[in-house]
Amino acid sequence: MTHADLTRLVHQGLAALDQGKTQVALDHFETAAPAWPTALVLSCLGYCLARERNEIDRGLDLCRKALRDEPANPVHYLNLGRVYLLARQKGPALGAFRRGLRFAEHPGLLKEINRLGRRRAPLFPFLAREHALNRCCGLLLRRLRLR
Known part of the structure; x- marks a missing residue:
């Protein structure tokens, strides 16, 4: 070629x-x-x-x-x-x-x-974004379509 x-x-x-x-x-x-x-x-x-x-x-x-x-x-x-x-x-x-x-x-x-898109603020801003509480609550609210 x-x-x-x-x-x-x-x-x-x-x-x-x-x-x-x-x-x-x-x-x-x-x-x-x-x-x-x-x-x-x-x-x-x-x-x-x-x-x-x-x-x-x-x-x-x-x-x-x-x-x-x-x-x-x-x-x-x-x-x-x-x-x-x-x-x-x-x-x-x-x-x-x-x-x-x-x-x-x-x-x-x-x-x-x-x-x-942009990430939303963590639910509990005093905890790290990767903290289990932020992750679990965020997933739960997303599945319930509340966030």
Whole structure:
């Protein structure tokens, strides 16, 4: 494949990701990755693998490798955070989104942070948020839909 073909594949994959078509994006990034394993390709491939094939561990590894190669690119933090969300790890996801915002105000990062919402104050503010009383009472009130 020529460099122009690979560039076209990556642009098509990014466009598919922007439209929410992760399966199409996965096809493009899987084709481009062996010949052109840039940090952007690996990061996007990691997110697509986690989303479409539930390969969370491989997705995390690819996103972390992309961050080691380009630590100042907010797209890598966006993809890493999304993979964490797929793994049901909201805390690390929010941390990744916030670290990405240190480098640039990427609209995808802002959208994900706003979608996650703000945490409410603990029921018993004199106790730590992780205290068993705060956690149990908070879960109970949420299940009763009182909070």
